[in-house]
Amino acid sequence: MTTVETTVADLRTEVRRFLADELAAGSFRPSCDSWIQGHSAEFSRKLGDRGWLGMTWPQRYGGGGRSARERFTVIEELLAAGAPVAAHWIADRQTGPLLLRVGTEQQKQAFLPAMARGRLFIAAGMSEPDSGSDLASVRTRAVPTATGWRVNGRKVWTSHAHRSHYLLALVRTAAPDGDRHAGLSQMLIKLDAPGVHVRPIEVMTGEAHFTEVILDDVDVPQGMVVGAVGDGWRGVMSELAHERSGPERYLSTFPLFAELVAGRTAHGEAALADIGSATARLWALRALSVQVQDLIERRSPTDTAAALVKDLGTRLEGEIIDITRRACRPGPDPSDSGPLRTLLSEAQLAAPSFTLRGGTNEILRGLVARGLGA
Amino acid sequence: MDDREMLRSTVSAMLAERAGSARDEAARQGWSAGLWQLLEESGLTLVSVPESAGGPGGGLRDLATVVQACGYHAAPVPLVETALLAGWVLASAGLAVPPGPLTVVPPAAASGALVPDGPGHRLAGRLCGVPWARAARRILVLAAAPGQPGRTLHAVIDPRDCTIETGTNLAGEPRDTLVLAPSGVDCRPLPAGHAADPSHLRLRGALGRTLLMVGSLRRVLDLTVRYAGEREQFGRPIGRFQAVQQQIAGLAGAVEQAQAITDLAVETLEHDEHAVEVVMAAKICAGHAASVAIAVGHQVHGAIGFTTEHELHLHTCRLMSWRDEYGSESEWSGELGARVTGAGPGGLWGLLTGRAPAVAAR
Numbered sequence: 001m002t003t004v005e006t007t008v009a010d011l012r013t014e015v016r017r018f019l020a021d022e023l024a025a026g027s028f029r030p031s032c033d034s035w036i037q038g039h040s041a042e043f044s045r046k047l048g049d050r051g052w053l054g055m056t057w058p059q060r061y062g063g064g065g066r067s068a069r070e071r072f073t074v075i076e077e078l079l080a081a082g083a084p085v086a087a088h089w090i091a092d093r094q095t096g097p098l099l100l101r102v103g104t105e106q107q108k109q110a111f112l113p114a115m116a117r118g119r120l121f122i123a124a125g126m127s128e129p130d131s132g133s134d135l136a137s138v139r140t141r142a143v144p145t146a147t148g149w150r151v152n153g154r155k156v157w158t159s160h161a162h163r164s165h166y167l168l169a170l171v172r173t174a175a176p177d178g179d180r181h182a183g184l185s186q187m188l189i190k191l192d193a194p195g196v197h198v199r200p201i202e203v204m205t206g207e208a209h210f211t212e213v214i215l216d217d218v219d220v221p222q223g224m225v226v227g228a229v230g231d232g233w234r235g236v237m238s239e240l241a242h243e244r245s246g247p248e249r250y251l252s253t254f255p256l257f258a259e260l261v262a263g264r265t266a267h268g269e270a271a272l273a274d275i276g277s278a279t280a281r282l283w284a285l286r287a288l289s290v291q292v293q294d295l296i297e298r299r300s301p302t303d304t305a306a307a308l309v310k311d312l313g314t315r316l317e318g319e320i321i322d323i324t325r326r327a328c329r330p331g332p333d334p335s336d337s338g339p340l341r342t343l344l345s346e347a348q349l350a351a352p353s354f355t356l357r358g359g360t361n362e363i364l365r366g367l368v369a370r371g372l373g374a
Numbered sequence: 375m376d377d378r379e380m381l382r383s384t385v386s387a388m389l390a391e392r393a394g395s396a397r398d399e400a401a402r403q404g405w406s407a408g409l410w411q412l413l414e415e416s417g418l419t420l421v422s423v424p425e426s427a428g429g430p431g432g433g434l435r436d437l438a439t440v441v442q443a444c445g446y447h448a449a450p451v452p453l454v455e456t457a458l459l460a461g462w463v464l465a466s467a468g469l470a471v472p473p474g475p476l477t478v479v480p481p482a483a484a485s486g487a488l489v490p491d492g493p494g495h496r497l498a499g500r501l502c503g504v505p506w507a508r509a510a511r512r513i514l515v516l517a518a519a520p521g522q523p524g525r526t527l528h529a530v531i532d533p534r535d536c537t538i539e540t541g542t543n544l545a546g547e548p549r550d551t552l553v554l555a556p557s558g559v560d561c562r563p564l565p566a567g568h569a570a571d572p573s574h575l576r577l578r579g580a581l582g583r584t585l586l587m588v589g590s591l592r593r594v595l596d597l598t599v600r601y602a603g604e605r606e607q608f609g610r611p612i613g614r615f616q617a618v619q620q621q622i623a624g625l626a627g628a629v630e631q632a633q634a635i636t637d638l639a640v641e642t643l644e645h646d647e648h649a650v651e652v653v654m655a656a657k658i659c660a661g662h663a664a665s666v667a668i669a670v671g672h673q674v675h676g677a678i679g680f681t682t683e684h685e686l687h688l689h690t691c692r693l694m695s696w697r698d699e700y701g702s703e704s705e706w707s708g709e710l711g712a713r714v715t716g717a718g719p720g721g722l723w724g725l726l727t728g729r730a731p732a733v734a735a736r
């Protein structure tokens with residue numbers, strides 16, 4: 001065991017004990033893809049109360065002042081257990097760090113403490129109907145007013161906007177003028193502000209976890225622009241390393257894998273080989289992900305490595321489903337509600353999204369090849 | 375246009391026209407009685423069942439055409455269960471085929487519910503995962519008679535005599551549980567001397583799912599090609615990007631492969647009811663193609679394909695379910711592998727080129 005592992009060992013034990021207690025109390029059912037689908041404001045508040053949100057942020061902003069490795073330990077334990085962490089996920093993973101990097105002192109004081117307590121949730125408003133992979137083509141426009149900005153446009157696939165407090169929206173504040181990445185800005189928009197209409201969209205899993213957000217003459221105060229006006233593209237790109245290299249990119253189907261290997265079924269040789277192979281690759285991915293976290297902490301360039309983690313990780317998440325299908329012959333009852341079958345159904349229905357959200361794997365592979373100088 | 379092409383386009387037009395209302399009805403009740411009635415009035419619900427047994431006649435290839443069209447349009451009706459399974463069993467055993475939608479209890483569930491009763495057997499308890507049970511007028515059960523090789527027991531159940539607990543597969547298609555009356559259900563032996571036994575039923579079930587899958591696969595391919603030509607990013611249709619082209623080509627290959635072996639399976643089975651291996655091969659290929667179609671279809675469609683507002687999920691969720699029903703590709707692969715390795719020298723090549731394997735290993 002490395003020294004870092006030793007220093008986080010107590011924390012790990014503490015998180016596991018907490019999760020065991022919550023499970024025993026029936027506060028959640030372990031589920032796949034829980035960082036997108038498992039929305040529980042109450043669970044997020046509990047984590048905030050324990051100091052497990054905003055862990056690396058400075059204490060003066062309500063953070064924990066702890067190391068990236070400590071945060072990594074907490075989130076990987078939560079994900080592996082399939083705990084409902086979606087409510088605070090965007091705020092904790094990317095909006096908080098973004099505000100710390102480029103936010104104003106006022107913004108930091110206004111947002112970070114509530115985010116760290118699990119009381120303030122943020123939705124990520126990047127995609128639009130005509131702007132998915134080609135994010136720089138967003139058309140939502142903000143024009144200056146006497147007190148700030150007036151915003152008009154339409155965001156889609158915005159996860160949990162109907163359950164969040166603010167939308168961090170990427171908008172056009174000036175014409176591209178030759179450089180299509182110029183003239184973009186990010187601003188925090190209150191989701192209950194006049195002119196904001198949020199429509200939940202039902203997805204294949206049967207839930208409505210993402211939404212369409214219509215912005216119709218929404219007034220946004222000047223102080224809500226995050227980073228310099230016109231510098232939004234850099235802000236978005238800087239979030240991506242955080243967004244792409246974390247354990248949520250290879251643990252979405254871990255609860256299924258854990259149930260498969262839990263020993264309730266006797267496996268044949270082929271299944272054992274499948275399980276061994278997936279174990280080895282999962283182990284390696286975790287090592288790679290840890291390396292990237294360390295690079296992020298040292299502020300070294302990580303875009304290529306982060307994209308690799310996501311590409312490899314999301315594919316492995318899918319493969320775990322295939323392995324499970326091969327290993328456990330379906331019983332006679334398709335509506336059997338045993339944990340393995342429930343997790344398998346859940347994982348199968350969620351899987352199409354793994355290789356899309358946060359940048360499609362095709363886009364990521366292009367990024368990797370270019371990052372390597374190809 | 376030959377007769378079969380005419381049949382295909384007639385059925386397709388009918389299903390396409392009714393798709394919206396059938397879907398609404400299925401969202402409420404799990405299936406579409408309206409669509410069923412239309413198909414029944416058009417004489418399409420018992421295709422391939424001989425006139426002597428109450429059907430309109432026609433060959434297996436005609437039925438395959440209708441079933442593939444049902445797959446293409448995700449038609450929420452028990453056509454496979456009625457014509458390909460129950461209709462076939464009853465007709466080949468010389469029994470009358472009752473009117474209305476029919477279904478069959480999957481063989482594995484049936485054998486689990488068999489209990490001795492004097493010299494014979496009864497069905498008791500629960501029958502799980504029965505496709506379309508809530509829609510069926512009659513439910514057929516086949517089970518191997520314990521300790522009597524070659525003997526098949528059967529029962530025809532009126533669902534009004536039991537309780538139905540509703541359940542669904544991943545696509546929301548009814549896969550219900552039948553709770554039998556406390557007195558159970560009498561089983562009678564089928565007259566001997568025909569192919570309708572539980573293992574053939576399982577194989578025909580696999581063929582039915584394969585035919586539906588081939589229709590569905592074709593639909594996913596069509597939707598995906600169309601979307602790739604329409605959706606623009608970075609100022610051009612995404613179908614112009616090599617990374618997208620590569621995926622679509624892979625999907626097309628998987629679909630054509632599944633279609634080719636399925637056509638062969640239908641043609642072979644039409645002449646030889648004991649042609650087992652080619653049906654296994656078809657289910658295996660369709661299962662592999664389903665996985666490709668689910669991945670590529672969704673990848674190319676991006677987030678919009680993940681919503682229930684878009685048609686894609688109707689097909690991908692069915693493919694997820696159908697690839698596992700009546701034996702997954704890995705189960706059938708194991709059985710086919712055992713057969714070819716047990717077939718002795720030349721057995722494999724003989725199988726591929728149309729001769730029956732020397733030994734059929736089980």
Ligand SMILES: Cc1cc2nc3c(=O)[nH]c(=O)nc-3n(C[C@H](O)[C@H](O)[C@H](O)COP(=O)(O)OP(=O)(O)OC[C@H]3O[C@@H](n4cnc5c(N)ncnc54)[C@H](O)[C@@H]3O)c2cc1C
Nearest residue numbers: 124126127132133157159353357358360362615673676677
């Ligand atoms: C579950 C889920 C949650 C999401 N949550 C959010 C959220 O909270 N906030 C938010 O802003 N967005 C969210 N998204 C949207 C997500 O970021 C987009 O789906 C993603 O960026 C892809 O965009 P698109 O869906 O429009 O697909 P498109 O960009 O239209 O892509 C379609 C296909 O074309 C391919 N393609 C496009 N361009 C190229 C190219 N140049 N080269 C090769 N291939 C290409 C893509 O790889 C893909 O296969 C979410 C998506 C999902 C599925």
